[in-house]
């Protein structure tokens with residue numbers, strides 16, 4: 001039985017990926033930063049009949065000691081071999097760049113970017129020694145184009161994609177695959193959990209309030225079932241020759257197809273129209 005380590009399994013894609021991988025016969029090391037939040041995963045695993053395939057371990061991707069200890073614990077229990085890692089843990093913050101404090105911006109980069117690098121560095125000696133392994137990163141369709149009120153999240157996903165594309169050259173010769181899963185908008189806790197920053201007197205207030213409405217009334221209304229993404233993660237881990245990129249959902253596919261094909265001016269015009277930004281003046 002192949003083993004897989006998944007980060008951020010207390011909710012959303014991580015929770016569904018852990019149970020789906022268990023259902024497909026993987027031995028799953030489901031990690032989360034706060035074990036007090038394991039209830040939903042335990043319930044989902046019991047409902048799917050995969051409790052005995054899931055082992056829950058503490059791992060905070062932003063804490064080097066926790067990354068080290070979590071990875072060591074998983075590798076010890078897995079007999080020193082690991083089939084794959086799913087870098088899923090992620091956070092976001094909404095707001096105009098100028099309004100979002102440095103600490104908030106850094107929290108996003110520490111989790112979505114540096115956390116992935118830290119855990120990968122810890123696992124690479126094992127993957128290299130076994131001459132196999134799959135490093136799957138949950139990226140986003142936010143890696144395709146700029147978005148208002150979301151700049152540091154977009155930057156974190158662009159950064160992780162550039163890193164992943166580059167890493168693939170170095171680790172490919174050791175039999176290690178690097179894979180990006182790029183979901184569009186899905187109904188998970190990230191939308192409610194992400195702070196929306198709008199200080200009193202912000203010069204961006206009109207645009208931010210408008211965007212909040214668009215997100216709540218349009219984007220979230222059409223957000224899809226996160227189990228779709230879990231299924232794609234499981235497919236990508238079991239594919240004999242995985243693709244590098246897996247867009248998931250219609251919005252991600254449209255972005256993927258037009259990516260890099262439109263002049264930035266045209267792309268900005270279309271996104272502004274789509275979000276109704278042309279009607280908003282500061």
Ligand SMILES: NC(=O)c1ccc[n+]([C@@H]2O[C@H](COP(=O)([O-])OP(=O)(O)OC[C@H]3O[C@@H](n4cnc5c(N)ncnc54)[C@H](OP(=O)(O)O)[C@@H]3O)[C@@H](O)[C@H]2O)c1
Nearest residue numbers: 008010011012013033060061089090140185186188189190
């Ligand atoms: N939902 C979407 O529409 C969407 C679209 C594209 C990409 N994504 C990406 O999908 C991934 C999963 O997000 P989600 O949508 O499933 O949201 P979610 O339900 O909020 O799940 C995020 C998970 O990450 C965990 N996490 C946050 N900080 C962590 C840390 N420092 N160490 C370990 N775990 C941490 C959270 O744990 P806690 O419970 O402790 O907070 C939670 O388990 C993220 O990388 C996100 O950027 C989401």
